[in-house]
Amino acid sequence: MALKPPSYLMLGMLRMGARSGYAIKKAADVSTRFFWPTSLAQVYPELTRLQRRGLVTRSEDPHGARARSAYTITEQGESALLDWLRSSAVAPLQFRDEGVLRLFFADALPGEDQLALVRRLRERARAAEAHMRSEIIPIAEALDEAGTRFPAVVASLGVDTYAYIEAWLARLESELGAGQRGAGETVERIARAL
Amino acid sequence: MALKPPSYLMLGMLRMGARSGYAIKKAADVSTRFFWPTSLAQVYPELTRLQRRGLVTRSEDPHGARARSAYTITEQGESALLDWLRSSAVAPLQFRDEGVLRLFFADALPGEDQLALVRRLRERARAAEAHMRSEIIPIAEALDEAGTRFPAVVASLGVDTYAYIEAWLARLESELGAGQRGAGETVERIARAL
């Protein structure tokens, strides 16, 4: 069976210097979390599978009386990772977001509740941007200075995109707040203004 | 047990005029697909669950010899939908995308392959934008003229966001293509230019 994105996440993190399952999870929480969240309950069984396939090796690495497994990516693992990075098939761009789904059905609400919903979504985008800026960007920049540049590229893309969405929603909010105009007009006005 | 987003998708689509499970799936494919994809194998059992809870009613609506079930949203269903739309808890903004995950690990690749990857991601953003513009926007605009405005709002947000991402990647591409500069410099240059 083919490897899936979570498998490559493990391989990539090991390649970047993570050694334990726990460390992989920690690293994911401050880096890939916004575009590929992971839970510990996924990490451990996946590492075992990768070991069985010979893509990683495992060794005992106890810390005092506390047991710990250290994992290393093998040559096979590294070439699997590279093949994936180079492969031409990219899954189509799509995401799943409850907030946008609500916005889609917002016609069912009276005007004031529509406005409240847009405000909430905007606040959420702002919070996501702020979190990335303070928690993720500094770590990515430190990596960048050490010669690993793409985590910073991805973090910047994320922050900039969230900022863009927040600005878009801010404009929608002021259009909605300004009173009841034709909706087509609203959308065109936002598009022109950006 | 609480209703989940897919349940509200069904309720919302019924409220907007869809009558059969098949029609809900069709409608989702040309509207919510980019931020909440659905499969038929989800639709039918979910409609049955909603019926058991009294949020929708089902009636036989055969077309010739072909069996067909017609569903209608009940008052209870409608108020469940409105409660959800009005509730203050919004799931945190996050998505899951294999393409961005690859970009994150792109340091493992030689320069030319990095460039090829960025090109692929950019092409994918362009394709998603073009698809939305030609297939989804016209339908949303027709709805808009009939007085249902938010599908058009969401479609515009999607198209504009994809366009923004494509422009961002185009700039990254030209920075990478221009030769090997410091990565921090690259990211800052893009941020300034946008």
Next chain:
DNA sequence: GGAAGCATGTAAAGTGTTACATGATTTT
């Protein structure tokens, strides 16, 4: 000494996708 964090895992439940299966109607 207690709290916080390190570290590893299992079990259960829920969610979602793909493939399978069937057959009618409409369009070319």
Next chain:
DNA sequence: AAAATCATGTAACACTTTACATGCTTCC
């Protein structure tokens, strides 16, 4: 007459999350 599309569903599998369970080490 064939192909496309309408229409409904089931079964198997894959994937994820949440909760449970355990116990060590480090810091205050």
